[in-house]
Amino acid sequence: MTTSQEDEWLWGWDPTPGIVSVWAEPDGRAFVWRRLPRSGELVREDLRFRPWLLLSSLDDVAHLGARLLPEREGPAPNRVTWQELEGPGALRYLLRADDGRALTSAVLHGASRRLGRPLGHPRELGTETALVLPPEEQYLIASGRTYFRGLDFDELRRLQFDLETTGLDPSRDRIFLVALRDPEGRTEVLEIHGEGNEAEADLLRRLVERVQARDPDVIENHNLHGFDLPFLAHRARALGVPLALGRAGAPGLRQRPAARGASFGRGTPGRFSEAARRVRHTVPGRELIDTLDAVLRHDFAARDLPGHGLKAVARHLGLAGPEREYIPGARVYEFFRHAPERVRRYARDDVTEAAGVARMLGGAAFALARMAPRRYERLADAGPATGVIDPLLVRAYLRAGAALPAHAPGDGTPHSGAGLHLFATGVARHVVKADVASLYPSLMREYRIGPRRDRLGVLLALVDRLVEQRLAAKARARAAASGSPERHGQEAISAAMKIVVNSAYGYLGAGSLTRFSDVHAANEVTRRGREVLGLLCDELARRGVTLLEADTDGVYFAVPEDWSEADERRVVSEVAALLPPKVQLEFEGRYAAMLSHEPKNYVLQPYAGPLVLRGVAFRSSRAEPFGESFLRRALGCLLEGDIPGLREAYVATVMALRRREVRTFEVSAQVRLTKTPEQYLATRGRRRELPYEAMLASGRTHWTVGEQVRIYRAPGGRAGLLPDPETDGDGSDRSPGSDEGAVGDPRDYDGEFYARLLRETFAARLVRALTPEDFAAVFADPGQPSLFAPSLARSRPVLTVLRDPRTEPLRSDEAG
Template structure:
């Protein structure tokens, strides 16, 4: 749907039998919540109680029940006129001008975007009775001559239509007229396909800003919407776009995104970042790396370095066409695989799909749900209030043992904190209607039902996908309820005292679980609110493992569920929430930034994976072999430079960096390569070259080795191999074995002990450790004096 401030709303519905699209044009009365009527009393006879009914050019008010600060629901025919009247009244009363309702403060006014006003008032939400696969989804991807829309051009656009057919549109020539013609043909194709949703990876970070900038320069109207005047509009967003490097409008766009009436713009980058935040398992956030990791990339996937796409198009255009078509195909796969949760959230929350898709923490979803419940009950809402200074006690996290354990089991505590809120009826003190607890109760029950339906559906079926998405969405909201409580001053019903009470019960439950498991003869490894890892004695069967978990689960409060969640042949426990798991059959599983980081150099990650497989198998000589071969490859420079380059995000503009007093490798690499302009947020790959120089590596692609300088500082990376990557294994070996395994292969000792009988060790800690902070990103630390 789309709503305008003047009270017009457009609602598109897909009919269930025919699948055809119909549009409803409806009117609604824009509204605000005010703490007082003082701001509108100057309207005189134009202000009237709601009980007298609406009338032309009149503003009506209704006093809501209860003690909440925001107690006056004020409505009018036109939202802009209503806002103007409130601002005029505030300016008169306070003796200073106000230009925006936000300036009045959250204690005085609650103003939602027009579409949320309509959804809250009407009770409607997106996608009721629809499945994800019922959406008409289209993907598009731009290929450009460069990254700066002020002078670079769009020469090709790949599209994938709602039926899955891929195609490319190309500029017929090199001039402005050819590019303008390409953009007009793209607009015509989009309108002909008529998708509900337009998708791509980094759509809001590159494609839409670049497209809008080029269209503006060329005088092309981007009539992409289904209603209203043509052209893209902007909406506020937590994460916006930054096209080009310092191009026009860059700062303004950084916290805004484009939107149009009647279609939703979905950027799969948002879903990838949410997924990686939860799992910490992705090698990066780029389309190709993620698609390859998630098994979406086909064996024939075309690879071309991004900086060379236009060059390759001149000599082999069909190769670029394949490359671009692969991009939109993978974007479609990502959207379906990772986008179901946002789709399901849109079925619950009074907010547009694209806004839910780009949202950060789900605490932002809870507030509109509660606001809707209070208004539909005719109850006054409390305003945000600052905390009383009470600190929020952290969640429990214990590391009981370090090193390598065998026969490992994970017992999962399903949604511990929401379960404790339900068990002990702990909710926000100011939520006098009990909406938060009712919401958690309802969503937990619905989530369990959705999980059961997903298990009963055929693998890969739309029914399974829809119900898995529903379950994920409900889990997101339910698990964020505790964070909502503890966000003092940031959420409307924040209550740090209630959050600390939940934490206290959580610590008690976790302690009970650990005590009861230990009494049954297992070795505790790590425990937190997500679950407990423990090692069982040799000879135990899976039935024994499940029995122990069931026995302990029976001792917990009724609404707290402990479930058997998995079993593994071995585990390396390094630090809290940083570990490696080896399933009895399957790939190595790495968790935590110590083992998975987008900033880590590929050579180090590859070494770690190889060494961990050997370590968890008890093959210590194999770990030594992996180390020696990596050191030798570094010193002989048989590894490509790409293997030693770290991917970093630039957080400073050129002006900010040049004004700083310390030198940092990424920015020195940019300057040394001749790059004097870049955008904050741009990702680059940098490395340390011989002589302490800073090197910048062009965008890497699979198999790309052309013009490889191989000028990296081999000794520096050998030190990093030992001091950074090998150090992740230090708690799995005795000091003597560690020194032997990671001794310099070019400085052999006559008295080096044999590793033939060396074995990994497990050390049970006298005092369990809590979560430790991780070191600062070394690439963003100051360079030693005298180095560049």
Template sequence: MEDEWLWGWDPTPGIVSVWAEPDGRAFVWRRLPGTGALVRDDVRFRPWLLLASLDDLTHLGARLRPESEGPVPRGVNYQELEGPGALRYVVRADDGRALAAAVLHGAARRLGRQLGHVRELGESAVLSLPPEEQYLIASGRTYFRDLGFDDLRRMQFDLETTGLDPGRDRIFLVALREPDGRTDVIEAHGDGDAAEADLLRRLVARVRAIDPDVIENHNLHGFDLPFIARRARVLNVPLALGRAGLPGLRQRPASRGASLGSGSMGRTPDPMRRMRYTLPGRELIDTLDAVLRHDFSARDLPGHGLKAVARHFGLAGPEREHIPGARVYEVYGRDPERVRRYARDDVTEAAGLARLLGGAAFALARMAPRRYERLADAGPATGVLDPLLVRAYLRAGAALPAHESGDGTPHSGAALHLFATGVARHIVKADVASLYPSLMREYRIGPRRDRLGVLLALVDRLVEHRLAAKARARSAAPGSPERHTNEALSAAMKIVVNSAYGYLGAVGLTRFADVHAANEVTRRGREVLGLLCRELARRGVTLLEADTDGVYFAVPDDWREADERRVVSEVAALLPPRVHLEFDGRYAAMLSHEPKNYVLQSYEGELILRGVAFRSSRAEPFGEDFLRRALRCLLAGDIPGVRETYVATVTALRRRTIPTLDVAANVRLKKTPSEYLAVRERRRELSYEAVLASGRKHWAAGEHVRVYRAVRGRAGLLPDPDAEDDGSARHDSRDDGGGGAAGEPLDYDVDYYVRLLRETFAARLVRALAPEDFAAVFADPEQPSLFAPSLANARPILTVLAEPSSELGE
């Protein structure tokens, strides 16, 4: 039963897409394992709702019957589930629209008003799922049984457009990458409507000929699909891109996607109404989702745009063509072959990124009863755990609880301790693997209303399967499909396991939320962290920072790696059986600045920056460059080198040898033009003033721009040389570029940027130096003092803070 809760129970292999209609028709596309042949099964299922009461269906009279009596023509069957849950009636009919209409008719009579959708009855009265999820939950089927990631036919496409506004701009080229890796471009033969419409028709024909299971691109749902949908509508071109004819491209609600009418889309912006796109028979995967999911946990990406991420992961080749996004169409006019190479590189990198980071969503689709494309952008709690729990309860014939708002008890936060600030050497990271889920398993802490114990059973199974998948991945050949599949499975299970504690604490958002259980997990976590820190300290280490992810500590200079591992093993043996402490790395030095804000230097010299104090998408590049060079000197103990770095940067600013681009900040415009103009007289903001000063009167909320402070208080705007032409800059996708464009103005406010250097970037080093040394290092080089102290003997400092004993327990 527990394996059925996790994997479903129907063994049908090879499902690559499911499309279901409210009238009870389901279309299931499968790739036959072994041959790879594609087949389509057309099946019937009975659409269903889960209700708290049958009151709104009593008007059906004899056409409302128990499930045990068999289907009734044009009627509704019901099954009463067991147990105390509020949602206890499964009601089924041959047609889901007729079922919903019957419920709404009864509700209107009861309430004295009309309702537009059954969800308006509220989560405590009804559970209504999309038809595909109804089918998957009822059938026990899941995607991709017996298939590997590389068994799917994946196609990537990317638009090149004359601008970002589909109301007035056009598509002039589309790059394609076929499942076998071949790339091609489709180009418009002319500039008018007829040429663009012909391009769209040829694109539709190519997609249908290639017949992919999956269509991918970076920011697919934020730019490419909304743009192509709008242009097709304007040009009256049917987008029969799916496997079931027309209508083709459809919209579905989503938490993140294209906001209809956000500035350029032609309607009144509504940030609460966001849409994604879907196709019968194909899954639409946006690699930006995988990037955001990766960076949420790793926090190691320089930006979220395709080019920045491709460079970070080594996916961009040395011959990769670069063209600033705003200049692509201009370059196409004089050098079309260069733009073709650029576009081909885009789809090649999107494919590489999909394979590198997309395995987790693929693995989740083998478990959760949702479409693959929905799991790719779903949160792990409401998007993965909730469907698993619903399926488990219905499989067991048990009533489901409704969402509860809680009793007002606050959710206690996780433990986080900073023991010392400054520079320490010989650093060890001891990792507590999935502490909170481990404590849930060890002490059987689950939600009170989960009377079947499904959540804990799922966590148990996921941990067991994850360990097995990790072992299989280690034993498989590097780069092999087996290794990739098992690494993806392990990553997916880690995502879901680690979300279990958050699921408990999300009162009002998740069905089985239990703040008291979450607080008990937190309390146990504080106890474990306290024990861990005390036992490490007794063994002669210097604690630096500790939280639920692990502990950083410094060891004596004469310790070797064997000593470090021995101490971690000794302390690990004292922890509860299911709580695992692992040796997770060693580093030459660490700057501890604030909780969760630190810099590590490996023994090979690599710098690792963590936290917003050291990594920010809007930080001025000249400051980041200074900080990295200064940190290398600081962690090497070279304080005079820090001074030289500071003096060199100040001098370069005053001589204006630093390009203006490197002093510009990457800023997201949150207000629309009308919103900013309404408050402009009361409060002027540099970013909007820069846009207005450039002559622009229109921009989209969410757009990123590079702005700087110019002389005499003016605001300056610069083009971003690496701006993404796919619109993903609107999703924090800065690609940092070095140098400035030829002829760019060097009119930045030098005094302002010298102050910014000292008060913002240099201030990150304040805890690593004695006050007198900090003052000497960052003194103005143009105002020398006769009594300036020598830095020859200056050294970084480490300050041990008062032990937070109240946080650690006894």
């Protein structure tokens, strides 16, 4: 293969610059919007392309007779052409036609007759028989075009809008205000004038007019697909307002399948149906981007966000200004009626923060769209294996005229676990993290381990090119001025390439989910990985450090108290020189202290800055907020060695719970309902469950599977349901600094129950950091003082070195 061929596999081959949106119809029409470099002018190209699909045989189109022609004879009106691709792949017949609907109809007619049952879509034939892609992907793969060539992230015209509604149920609530931030960064608030349907309809028409006038390439917001768009679509449909938000075609939002989305479905009014959660909206000519996707993608890798709601993320990223307006989500409409200017500021702050989150975290999806032949908005919520790597592989094979393998089940060989070792528990001081940069992709490159069925070697070639170009992008980013568009763009390219590179190993081991999966290759990578990890740990231990935890991401270890940072870096460099050439070990960071609890569950105290919590033991969306608040305070004391302070934190929390000084929200837990009312009532006599008892006790006799509610335990074992809550359409839970007081807060929870929960669940996560005597003294019941309570003044956290776990390795599926 040549360098130019590898570049085509990665970037496509058509150099057309400035594509900002692609829309294609099944009848072979394609509309391409381009923003011209330098001038920024928007142009639209109306093109024709030949829709295509792949089949494993021609049996289902044999009925076409003379209307089925070999591709070498050229296209002809009302004809279907076929081309047999080279090589052993199952999907070897490429069928094309001028109209994709006629092509699909022909295949379905033949397949229905062969199978003796009607078929509605070629996907029903199964992945071993057919490959059918959306029209836009057919066009992009066939043309070799990609989005955004020659454009920077900041050259896109991006508009953010955010709805403020009287409640969360579009069947009875309404939109009363819309905040917008236009592509020039100007914010505007549109408000309802008057009452009734016509006033709301007028507001929606004004929103549509603003979008058309500002003509953005991208419309975005936080939780756009989970709240704003489905609510807007529901209200527009009810009011008869055409949503002409696109650049072409009939007004209205169209739907597309997605891994994660939302739409207000039938059943309980205003609630999400389970099927609707896998639907998103789309329009021709604009890309609809949900910044929540970027947040989830970032947190999956970094695990550093305190939550995923807009306000929590904006505070964490430093985007929230000191004058940021906070209002409890459930009370926004109430505030609007008596303090409208506060709501206007609040709404403007929301769209400003959404724009900031998009710029800070959205660059990876933008860069992926320069590579993969999919719409930008689909890449923003796509998984990296099936959503990014698979389209790249399909394009490469079709470009080479090579047959594609079908998805296939494995031969029963299990996927072996990765190396994951816990060497010590408790509190360690002077801790270093040595990072193994992309270990598994590096081993794939070093030992040329790729999927057996990838006979062209595309996956390994992509990994090679991505690693090389990522390193180059990182170097260019470091050389660019801080905060400059150049630096931002290069960092985005580096992040996007890291996403794809790190998913290459997962692609190998994903079984029938991916086209070129190969469990034997994946197992060879993990075997090599365990060897490297063992060598790394042995060499570090020989140099006098205390190993704490090691996995494929790197190693945490503690160094002697008298070591300097130069000593720490020297040891990492010495060990790095002993590893295989393409495996890079880097000095990633140093910390004052670390609590090692369980594998992948730990807390780090930097020499400067806030605590870093990792793992579900310390960060979980299902945990009661009061417990996590206690843990943060307690961990700070623990890692500082302040055991009396830890005791004070525990006593203060217990007493606050018993006096019901803690808000009800703080003791509530978010749960997802998995049973219908009928299913629960059928088993209620044998076993009662708190979430459903809370629904019934509040008068709710109807709900849908998948609905999320906040529940708590009231005295006497009774169940409480938090009223439809202190949440926002952006997914934020609560707004620190707001002046909500205790309005609507029942404060009727069981304080004794939560005091026990504090000790048995949250405090228990600190048990490995203290001696049994100190643990008992710190977490003794403050309501039962002892005459002989031991002094904690001299108590200190402990570290327990475990038996070397490599003698009996912990499998990754056993990790806590």
